[in-house]
Amino acid sequence: MPDLRTLQTFLAQAEIDEAVFALRPDYRALLLAVDGLEPGPSDATTERLLEQAETAAREALIDRPVEDLPHVAAWREAYRAFGAKPQRTRNSLEALLRRTATGLPRVNRLTDLYNAVSVLHQVPLGGEDLDRYAGSPRLVRAAGQEPFDTTAGGEPVLERPDAGEVVWCDDAGVTCRRWNWRQAARTQLTDGTTAALFILDGLGPLTDGALTAAADDLVGQLSRFGPDVQVARRLLGRP
Known part of the structure; x- marks a missing residue:
């Protein structure tokens, strides 16, 4: 049986550096630490969810381009704040939305979900293998040597x-570059992942209620991936 207390301890040590809040005081991260998952490849359940997501995205983009969606626009501003060019390095939400016209990727059960x-929910969301972490996650502004x-x-x-x-990192190095642009190979989810960390990123246009609703949806789906699934969560924002 997975140990919920271990998951809670892991999240209790997560940190966001004040230098990140100086860029975007409205930033919040909702972290989910999950154990007891039954891993596997893409399946019929995740296929249905991806098809629903593709349909929802196409409807949202009927009368406006991706960059005009409020949360996508906010993330473009956040990228510019630390010197990234959003036309070249797109936040994860925008990158996925731009792929819905031709079809979202099919990777494995957890990644698809x-x-x-x-x-x-139009929220940047990343997933990483918890067992491959060295220490707890920290969101910082990089020194450039990590x-x-x-x-x-x-x-x-x-x-x-x-x-x-702006990077997520642990004691071994960077786990995700440019806030939510590209994840490290070391911690990526695989067909064998049984414990995972999910990070949901929120900026001003997205309310805490909407961020929580996305997390609730994710937890509900994950709970079907095994009889012993345990979930701890923590919302981090500016003190």
Whole structure:
């Protein structure tokens, strides 16, 4: 049986640096630590959810471009605040919405699920393998020397974030660059993941209630992935 107290302790040590709040005082992160999942490849359930998300996105974009959606626009402003160009490095929500015209990716059960919830609720949402974490998550502005492991052309590559870039990290290095742009290979979800960390990102246009509703939807879906699923959650915002 997964230990709920261990999940709660992990989240209690999560931090957001004041330098991040200086960029966007309205930023909030809702963290979910989940254990007891039964992993697997994409299946009929996640296929239905992805199809629902694709339909919802197409309807939302009938009369306006992606960048005019309020939460997408807010994230574009946040990226500019730390020097990123949103036309070149899109936040995760915008990147997914732009793919709905031709179809969202089908990756594995957990990834498909959080991608669908992200699009349905129009909130950036990332998922990582909790067992591959070294310490608890921290959101900081990078010094520029932190390691970030990724792939290029199918080969492993070690990168460094730009100085001042907003990054999620743990004791071993960067786990996600540019707030919610690209996740590290080390902590990515796989067909074998049984414990996961999910991060839901909110800016001004998105209320705490809407952020919570997205998390509730995700938890409800995850609870069907095994009889012993345990979930701890924590909302982080400016003190």
